[in-house]
Amino acid sequence: MSVVLAAPIVADTALFRIDRFIVPAAALAAFSARVHRIDRMVRELPGCKRNLVLTQALENGNVRVLTLVEWADEATLHHAKAQIQQRYAAEGFDPQAFMNELGVEAEFGTYRNA
Structure with missing residues (x-):
């Protein structure tokens, strides 16, 4: 008779920040440039395990x-938010004003594994 030991269940502490934007075609170049700049910054922050930017033509x-x-x-996640806000303040960048100017609609959310 053999005994099989199950691996202990470890709680998954990962969080997923998912932001969705509807971007007018005329604003796509400016919006994409900013998103990719933020993308590069986020990749360097401690605790970032994966970072994707995806697009879908409507x-x-x-x-x-x-x-x-x-x-x-x-x-x-909280540390990253603080770092990003500090960076925006140093640059004088207001994300909401930027999106309003471009006519971008946004929805933000934080999710956990189900």
């Missing part, structure tokens, strides 16, 4: 942009 000519960042845990 029938009306607009583009849906989705960003997905997997963070190791809640602490690294």
Whole structure:
């Protein structure tokens, strides 16, 4: 008779920040440049496990942009938010004003594994 030991269940502490944007075609170049700049910054932050920028062409000519960042845990997500806000303040960048100027619609959310 053999005994099989199950691996202990370890809680998954990862958090996923998923942001969805509807970007007018005329604003795509400016929006994409900013998103990729942020993407490069986020990749360097501690606790960033995965960072994706995805696009989907819409029938009306607009583009849906989705960003997905997997963070190791809640602490690294909060630290990253603080770092990003400090960077924006130093640059004088206001994300909401930027999106309003371009006519971008946004939805932000933080998710856990189900």
